[in-house]
Amino acid sequence: MDNNYNKLVNNLEKLNLSTIKSNLDFYIDRYNSKELSFVDTLYELTSLEIKFKKERSDRAVITVAHFPFVKRFEDFDFSFQPEINKDEILDLKYLRFLDNYENLLFIGMPGVGKTHLSVSVGIEAAISGKSTYFISCNDLCLQLKKAKLENRLEQRLKHFSSYGLLIIDEVGYLPMDIEASNLLFQLISKRYEKKSTIVTSNKPLNKWHEIFGDAVLANAILDRLLHHSKVFTINGPSYRTKDYLINNDCTS
Ligand code: ADP
Numbered sequence: 001m002d003n004n005y006n007k008l009v010n011n012l013e014k015l016n017l018s019t020i021k022s023n024l025d026f027y028i029d030r031y032n033s034k035e036l037s038f039v040d041t042l043y044e045l046t047s048l049e050i051k052f053k054k055e056r057s058d059r060a061v062i063t064v065a066h067f068p069f070v071k072r073f074e075d076f077d078f079s080f081q082p083e084i085n086k087d088e089i090l091d092l093k094y095l096r097f098l099d100n101y102e103n104l105l106f107i108g109m110p111g112v113g114k115t116h117l118s119v120s121v122g123i124e125a126a127i128s129g130k131s132t133y134f135i136s137c138n139d140l141c142l143q144l145k146k147a148k149l150e151n152r153l154e155q156r157l158k159h160f161s162s163y164g165l166l167i168i169d170e171v172g173y174l175p176m177d178i179e180a181s182n183l184l185f186q187l188i189s190k191r192y193e194k195k196s197t198i199v200t201s202n203k204p205l206n207k208w209h210e211i212f213g214d215a216v217l218a219n220a221i222l223d224r225l226l227h228h229s230k231v232f233t234i235n236g237p238s239y240r241t242k243d244y245l246i247n248n249d250c251t252s
């Protein structure tokens with residue numbers, strides 16, 4: 001039927017306003033019964049559409065960021081890690097560090113929540129519109145080495161330098177040869193004072209020379225990472241083995 005209601009539905013489809021379309025009948029009824037004014041009706045319908053589109057784009061940027069899991073600050077049990085300064089961590093939500101091209105370092109033993117917190121910060125950055133990417137240090141070095149072999153190192157370095165926020169996870173879990181250390185140094189140098197980087201590591205900073213097999217390179221990397229940075233050292237129990245520890249407590 002060629003009436004205005006049908007034409008309206010058609011227009012909504014053409015404009016890709018699917019949420020308004022699917023809520024239209026309900027809101028027409030509410031308007032007709034004088035439950036809502038004209039302005040309120042339009043306002044509520046457009047708000048629903050915006051909410052739907054924002055949620056969809058949030059999901060897309062979270063997928064693109066390549067996080068190993070999706071965990072938010074709300075999912076982090078601060079009472080399990082009482083040595084952490086909760087206010088300081090929750091302040092990261094405001095992403096002020098990105099404006100100043102500061103880096104964040106999460107240091108601590110396995111299972112204390114380093115990856116969780118870096119993902120939580122990364123999600124906030126991604127949904128605020130920053131291009132964000134998560135990668136393990138090992139994968140990053142493998143990719144850079146491969147690019148070097150294929151004579152496209154500059155291109156690959158440029159690619160990883162372009163992210164507004166790059167999360168390099170698990171620095172120091174596997175020993176790095178001089179070539180890998182050198183490539184990581186080049187990337188960190190390119191991002192220095194231009195972009196923010198988050199690094200997680202199980203090695204305290206004074207042991208970083210052991211990771212890179214070269215004290216000069218270790219210092220050069222740390223120098224650039226630390227110059228504008230916040231370091232969070234998490235001293236506490238592993239969340240992964242918490243149930244095991246609790247069980248042990250019960251039996252002892
Ligand atoms: P790390 O990177 O320090 O080795 P993860 O961040 O990967 O540890 O944490 C291991 C697992 O335990 C993840 O699933 C993470 O979400 C969870 N986890 C760690 N700490 C906490 C915490 N304090 N509250 C809730 N979950 C946590």
Ligand code: MG
Pocket residue numbers: 114115116169170200
């Ligand atoms: Mg981890």
